[in-house]
Amino acid sequence: MGTYIVRRVLYGVLILLGVNLATFFLFFTVNTPDDMARMNIGGKRVTQELIERWKDERGYDKPLYWNDKEQGADKLTDTIFWERSVSLFTLNFGRADSESAGDIGHEVATRMWVSIQLALPIFLLQVIASTAFALLLVMFRHTKLDLWGVVMCVLMLSISSLFYIIVGQFLFSRVLRLVPISGYAGGLDAVRFLILPVILSALARLGAEARLYRAMFLEEIGKDYVRTARAKGLSETVVMFRHVLRNALIPIITSAGGYLPYVFLGSLVFESFFGIPGLGAYAIEAISKQDFAIVRTMVFVGSLLAIVSYILIDIAYTWADPRVRLA
Amino acid sequence: MPKFVLLWTDVAVWLLIAALVAYALVVRRQPNLAATWRKVFADAAALASSVVLAVCLLLTLADSVHFRNLLPPAAGAPAGSAAYDARVQSLLDVVLRPLVQSRESTYSRPLAYVGFTKESQTIDGKVQRVAPRLKHGGAHLDDPATEWLGDVLRRVATGLVGGMAAGAALFALLIAALPRRADEGWRDMAGMVWHGETAVPWRVAGFTIMAVAALGGVGAALMGAYHPFGTDVTGNDVLYQTLKSIRTAFVIGTLATLATLPFAVVLGIMAGYLKGWVDEAIQYVYTVLSSIPNILLIAACVLMVQVFLDKHPELFETSVERADVKLFLLCAVLGLTGWAGLCRLLRAETLKLRELEYVQAANAFGVSRGRIMVRHIFPNVAHLMLIVTVLEFSALILYEAVLSYVGVGVDPSMNSFGGMINFARNEMSRDPVVWWPFAAAFTFMVTLVLAANLFADGVRDAFDPRARAFRPRISRRKPKPEVEPEAAAHA
Numbered sequence: 001m002g003t004y005i006v007r008r009v010l011y012g013v014l015i016l017l018g019v020n021l022a023t024f025f026l027f028f029t030v031n032t033p034d035d036m037a038r039m040n041i042g043g044k045r046v047t048q049e050l051i052e053r054w055k056d057e058r059g060y061d062k063p064l065y066w067n068d069k070e071q072g073a074d075k076l077t078d079t080i081f082w083e084r085s086v087s088l089f090t091l092n093f094g095r096a097d098s099e100s101a102g103d104i105g106h107e108v109a110t111r112m113w114v115s116i117q118l119a120l121p122i123f124l125l126q127v128i129a130s131t132a133f134a135l136l137l138v139m140f141r142h143t144k145l146d147l148w149g150v151v152m153c154v155l156m157l158s159i160s161s162l163f164y165i166i167v168g169q170f171l172f173s174r175v176l177r178l179v180p181i182s183g184y185a186g187g188l189d190a191v192r193f194l195i196l197p198v199i200l201s202a203l204a205r206l207g208a209e210a211r212l213y214r215a216m217f218l219e220e221i222g223k224d225y226v227r228t229a230r231a232k233g234l235s236e237t238v239v240m241f242r243h244v245l246r247n248a249l250i251p252i253i254t255s256a257g258g259y260l261p262y263v264f265l266g267s268l269v270f271e272s273f274f275g276i277p278g279l280g281a282y283a284i285e286a287i288s289k290q291d292f293a294i295v296r297t298m299v300f301v302g303s304l305l306a307i308v309s310y311i312l313i314d315i316a317y318t319w320a321d322p323r324v325r326l327a
Numbered sequence: 328m329p330k331f332v333l334l335w336t337d338v339a340v341w342l343l344i345a346a347l348v349a350y351a352l353v354v355r356r357q358p359n360l361a362a363t364w365r366k367v368f369a370d371a372a373a374l375a376s377s378v379v380l381a382v383c384l385l386l387t388l389a390d391s392v393h394f395r396n397l398l399p400p401a402a403g404a405p406a407g408s409a410a411y412d413a414r415v416q417s418l419l420d421v422v423l424r425p426l427v428q429s430r431e432s433t434y435s436r437p438l439a440y441v442g443f444t445k446e447s448q449t450i451d452g453k454v455q456r457v458a459p460r461l462k463h464g465g466a467h468l469d470d471p472a473t474e475w476l477g478d479v480l481r482r483v484a485t486g487l488v489g490g491m492a493a494g495a496a497l498f499a500l501l502i503a504a505l506p507r508r509a510d511e512g513w514r515d516m517a518g519m520v521w522h523g524e525t526a527v528p529w530r531v532a533g534f535t536i537m538a539v540a541a542l543g544g545v546g547a548a549l550m551g552a553y554h555p556f557g558t559d560v561t562g563n564d565v566l567y568q569t570l571k572s573i574r575t576a577f578v579i580g581t582l583a584t585l586a587t588l589p590f591a592v593v594l595g596i597m598a599g600y601l602k603g604w605v606d607e608a609i610q611y612v613y614t615v616l617s618s619i620p621n622i623l624l625i626a627a628c629v630l631m632v633q634v635f636l637d638k639h640p641e642l643f644e645t646s647v648e649r650a651d652v653k654l655f656l657l658c659a660v661l662g663l664t665g666w667a668g669l670c671r672l673l674r675a676e677t678l679k680l681r682e683l684e685y686v687q688a689a690n691a692f693g694v695s696r697g698r699i700m701v702r703h704i705f706p707n708v709a710h711l712m713l714i715v716t717v718l719e720f721s722a723l724i725l726y727e728a729v730l731s732y733v734g735v736g737v738d739p740s741m742n743s744f745g746g747m748i749n750f751a752r753n754e755m756s757r758d759p760v761v762w763w764p765f766a767a768a769f770t771f772m773v774t775l776v777l778a779a780n781l782f783a784d785g786v787r788d789a790f791d792p793r794a795r796a797f798r799p800r801i802s803r804r805k806p807k808p809e810v811e812p813e814a815a816a817h818a
Contacts, residue, residue, distance in 0.1 A: 018615035026627055035634065137799075147799040154784070158721065158777040160728045162748045163769055170755050181756075215797040222796070261620055268622060269729055273752075287626045288734045295627055302620035310618075 001318070008314065012307040019303040020085050027292050028080065036292060088300050104297050107282060114184065115278035118194055119267060126202040126209065127256045131245075133206065134213035138221065139240060150214070156207025161200075165273045168200040182275035197270045209255070216251045220244045249320040253313060260309035261302060329394040330411050334648060335655040336578050340391045343581055366789040371531045373785025376778035378535040383573050383775055390419040390574040393647070415647040419574075423567055425551030429463030431562035437763050438553045440465025440475055464554050482548040490544020494537040501536075502529065557763040559750070565764050569771045571742035576775060579658060579727045579737075580720040586662020587719075591669035592712060596700050598670070599677025609674070613667040621664065622733065628660040629735035650738035657730075657737060661723065669715050676708050710790040717786045721779035724772070744772045 037054040137149040173181040179196050220226065221244055229239045268280035275281070279298065286294035354360045368374050395411040420427055434443035441458040448457050460466070468474045502517055520529045546566065549555045556565035598609040616624075636642075636653060643649040680686060681704070689699050724744070730736035731745025739746060751765035788795040 015611070015615050015618050018611065019619055022615060023619075023627065026631055035638075142800065150799045154780055155773075155777065158773055158780050159769075160725045160744075160748070160772060160776075162728050162732060162752075163773075166748070166752055166755055166765065170760075174756070215794075218797050269732060272733075283623060283626075284733055287630065290630060290633075292630070295623070295630065299619055299623045299627055302623050303618045306618045306620060 005311065005315070008311050012311065015307055016089075016300075016303060017085075020088060020300065023296055023299050024081055024084060027296050033080070084296075088297070104294055108279065108297070108301060111277060111279045111282050114276060115271070115280065117190060118197060118271065118276055118278060121194070121198045122201045122267060122270075123256070123259065125198060126205055126259075127252070129202050130206055130209035130213055131252065133210040134217055135240065135245065137210070137214050138217040138244075139236070141218070150211065153207040153211040153214075156203075157211065158207075159204075161204035161269065162273075164200050164204040165197075165270065168196060168203075169273075172196055182273070184274075184276045193274070193276065197267075197274045197276065201267055201270050212255055213248070213252055216248045217244055220248045223247075246320075250317060253316050253320055257309060257313035257316070260312065261306035329396050330409075332393040332395055332415050332645075332648070334391075334393055334415075334651040336582065336651055336658075337391045337393060339582050339655070339658075340387065340578065343585070344388070363789050365527065367785045368527045370785040370788065371528045372781045374528055375531050375535040376781040376785075378532055378539065379774065379778040380782060382539055383577060383778075386419060386570060387574045387577040389422060390417045390571065392418040395645075413645060415645050419570065423550070423570065426554075426564040426567040429551060429554070429564060431461050431463060431554070431558045433558070433560060433562050434761055435461055435464055435554060435558045435562075437555060437557040438464075438479055438549070439557065440468060440471045440553075443557075443761070463551070464558075465552065467552060479549075479553065482552065483545050486545035486548030487541050488544075489548065490541040491537050493544065494540025497540065498533045498536050501532075505529070556767040559764050560754075565767045568742045568747060568764075569744075569767045572744045572747060572768070573771065573775065575654065575737055575741060575743040576724045576727060576772070578654060579661070580723045580779070582655070582658035583661035583665070583723050584716045584719040586659055587666040587669060588662075588712060588716070590663070590666040591673060592705070592708075594666075595670040595673025596677050596704050596708065599674040600681050600696070600700050600704060602678075606674075609670070613670050616664065617667040622729070624664050625660055625730065626733060626735045628664065629657060629730075632656045632660065646740055650741040653738045654741060661726075665719075669712070672711060672715065673708050676711060677704055680704055680707055714783075714787045714790055717779075717783040721776045721783060724776055724779065728772070744768050 033055050034051060037051040133149070137146050140146050140149075169181055172178045173196070179192055182193075184190065184193050225247075226239060226243060229243050230236075234242075268284055270276075271278045271280035272284040279301070283295065283298040286298065354364055368377065393415050394417075395413070395415055398410045398412055400410070431442070435441075436443055439461065441460055443458070445456040445458050447454050448459065449455075450457070460471075465471055465475060465478075468478060502520055503513060505516060519525050520533065523530045546555055550566075554564050554566070556569065559565055559568065594609045594613070598606045632653065636649065636656075640649075643652065686699060686703055689703055694702075727736055727743060728745035728748050731743055732749055736745045737743045747764055747768040751768060754761035755765055788798060
C-alpha cells in the first residue's frame, strides 16, 4: 500500500510537470510578455519603457525557455519558464497581471474554504440523492414507477444547469423570498446563502447520475451472487442494501470521483451565479478580465487537486472492495 | 447575382453531409449494419426524435448557405465594378425575412400589439403614460382591443390546419415511397402503418411530422403580423434568434465531437495495439490532459484564440466571418481538449481485441501492424466511436451554454442558446419580469437536447446489446435477471 501511494504520487508529480509545460506553452508562446504588458497597461499610454517596467515588476523580463546570455545551468534556470514553474511547485503564485488584483496565493488560500463550504455539501447530497433515487427505481423495476422515473431522468438531464439556476433563483428568492438571491456571509449565516445553490446543483445532476447508477445496480442484480442470496431466502431489502449496493459502490466511486476536483475548485458556474466568493468565481472573474496569471494559477491548482483526488479514489477502492489490492 | 460566401463552418457542415450520405451508402451495402440501424428506428422514441433532429438539420443547412447581396451601383462608380452588402445573409434569413424586418424598438410580449414599456405621449392635450402601439406586431389591426383575439385565433387555426395538411401530404409521400412487396398495394401499406403493424413504427413518425408541421404552420401564419415569442431588448424577434441558435448548437455538437475523433481513434488504437513505450507515452499525454479541469483548459485555449484573432483583424472581411472563425476554432479547441475519454475507451477495447483469434491469425499470415490496425481493429471499434459521438452531441450543446456564460463561448454577435440564457439572467430579475426570451430558449433547447438524447439512447441500445438490458420495461411476470451473468472481472 505504502509503495503504491508513493509511486502514484511520483507519477502525479510527473503529470503535474506535463500540465505545467502545456499551460506555459499555451500562455506564453501565443501571447508574449510584451503583448501581456501592452494589454494590461492599456490604451494610448503604452511606451516601451512602461512595458519594460511592467515586465520587470513581474519577473517577465527574461527569455522564455532558454537564456543564451548566461553561463552553465543558468542558461536553463534564468528563464521565465523555470522561475514560474519553480514558484508554482512551491505554491508561491506571485501577483496578478492586472494592477488592482493583489497576491494570488492569498486569494487562493482564503477562497478555498468558501469553495469547500459550498462544494462538499453538493458532493455529498448529490451522491446520496442519486444513489437513493436509483435504488428506488431498481427496487420497482419492471413497473410504471421505473419507466416514468427513467423518463424523468432523461428529461432532467436534457435541461441545462443554467436553467435550474435561473428558475430556482426566480422561484425561491424572488417569488417565495425564502433565501437571498446571491451573496455570501461568514459563519452560520452562510447556510442561508449556500442552501439554494447546494440543492440546485444536486438537482441539476440528479438525472444523469441516477440513470447511470441505475444501470450499475441492474448490472449487479443480474449476477450470480445475487441469485444465491435470493436462493438463501434473504429478503429483497437485505439483498439490495447488503449485497447489490455494496458491490455497485466501485463504479459509483469512479463516477462520483470524477467530480471530486470540482469539489475543491468549487462549482464554477454556481459560485459565480450566486455571488459566492470561492475559487470558481475567482477563475471566472479572471477569465472575463483576461488576467492570465490567475487563469494559469487556477489551471495548475485545479490539476493538482484533480491528481490528488484520483489518488484518493484509488485508496477508496480498497475500502469499498477488499479484493482490490494495490500493489 | 449575390456573392456567395463560404464560411469555415459552412464547409464543415456540407462536408459532414457528404460524409453522412457516404455512410448511408455503406450501410445500405452491409446487411448487418443495415439491420442494426433498422433496430435504431424500430424504437419509437428514437424515430420520433430523429424526425425532430432532421428538421433541425434542415434549418442548419438552410442557415449554412451564406451570401452577400449585390448593392445597386453607386453614382459615379465605374461600370463593371460591383459593390456588395456588408451584411452576410443566409438562406434561412431569406425565408424568415418577415421576422428579420419586423424589428421593434425594444421589448414586447409574445403576440403583443403594444410595447412592453410605457412612454409619455400627449393625448388630448395631456401628457399620459401609455404603452405605444408596435411598429409591426399587430400593426394591421384598426381597433386592436376588439379585433386582436379573433385575428390571432384565426391565424393560429389557419396555421394549424395548413401545417397539418402539409405534414399529412409529406407523410403520404413518405408512405408511398416506402419499399413494399409486390402483392401489397398503396392502401395495404397505409392500413398497416395506421394500425402500427410495420416493423419501423411509421405511425409515430407520421404523428411527429404532423405535430412539427402544425407548429411550423402556426409560426408561419403568425410571422410578420405578430412576434410569436415577443421581442428582445433591441426589438429583434425572439423566434428568429432561437431558430438561428439551432445552427450554432448543431455545429458545436457535431464538429466538436468529430474533431475529437482523429486523436482519440488513432492514439487509442495505437496505444492498445502497439503497447510498450507508445502506450506509456499516449497514456501520459491523455492523463495530463484529463487532469486539467476541462472548463479551465477550454477557457485558456479560447482566451488564446481570442488574443490571436485580436492581433489579426485583417484576416476577416465581415464580422460574420470573424464570428464564424471563432466558432470553428471553438469546435477545434473542444476537440483538442476532449479526446481523452474516448481514447481511453478505445485503448481498453483494442487491448481486448488484439488477443482475439482473428487478429492473431492476421498476424500469423504476416499482415503488417498498420494494416491490422486499419483493417481489423478499426472496424471492430467503430461502433464505440459512433455511440460516443451521438452521446456527446447533446452534452456539447449543453456545454456551449455554460461556456458562453463563462465568457469563452461563441462570439456575442452570433445567436446561440448560451448567449440567450446569459441575457435572460438579467431579464428575469427585471420588474415586471421579461420571461419570454428565457422561455423560448428553454423550449427550443430542451426539445433539441431531448431529441438528441433519445436518439442517442436508441443508437446505443442498438449497437451495444448490453445497454439494451437496462431499458425500463413493464412486465406482468415476476422479475427475472435481465443480464446474462458475466464473468465478474474486477481487477
